[in-house]
Amino acid sequence: EFKRQYKIGTVNSINWARLMAQVVYYFSGYFQATRSNAEKVSFTVPSGNFGNVCAGHVARSMGLPIDKLVVATNENDVLDEFFRTGVYRVRGSADTFETSSPSMDISKASNFERFVFDLLGRDGNKIKALFHDQLASQGSFDLSHDPAFKSAAQRYGFVSGKSSHADRLAMIKDTYERFGTMIDTHTADGVKVAREHLQPGVPMIVLETALPIKFAETIEEALGKTPERPARFEGIEALPKRVKIVPADVTVIKRYIAENVH
Structure with a gap:
């Protein structure tokens, strides 16, 4: 009731509205890379939470001629393990690595359930058994012997x-030396895995996920220099900060929202 009253929503990784907006990326990329609708294109997506690549799955299901959807992970390879073996095994915090592509440091992909729902024939009972029952109690499930996975x-x-x-x-x-283009660490994950799945005559589009300046330390380690800061971010540290710290108490937070929403 409180959320309805104040029209509160979250545009997080599992919000369907966000995913719908991401579907547009794939159509836009496809039309830029092709000359006719008979051509196919592959996409590589740096992945942790399976959100953006799930949008690619939706685009492909809508009829966009996508050949391959390449899921690129870092050392936190929950998704890569599934697509290689059929085993989906979530990790605890102790087994989740802190890497130089931190947005992919995810050990449980919240959008993954949407794809498995399609994979298993949109059977809600099967999905409940896997994600609500088995995953919660055992921390994993195995579809390696399921014809749908194969x-x-x-x-x-x-x-x-x-x-x-x-x-x-x-x-x-390599990307900087060959093309003069500086990429961030997550995009680098994508480029590396994309090269493993190139096919003759099929363009491969790698989704870029962030500006290199966000990961200046790693860029400097790779290239020996710091990425140039975009002009719009110059002096950003000196700008006023608008922060309000409140206790971790739902009642207090609701009261603050009610008093400050106009």
């Missing part, structure tokens, strides 16, 4: 791969 790559185009910190450094350096 045909997943053919039916839905999904393949995967992973990279390490050394791979990211190498991709950042």
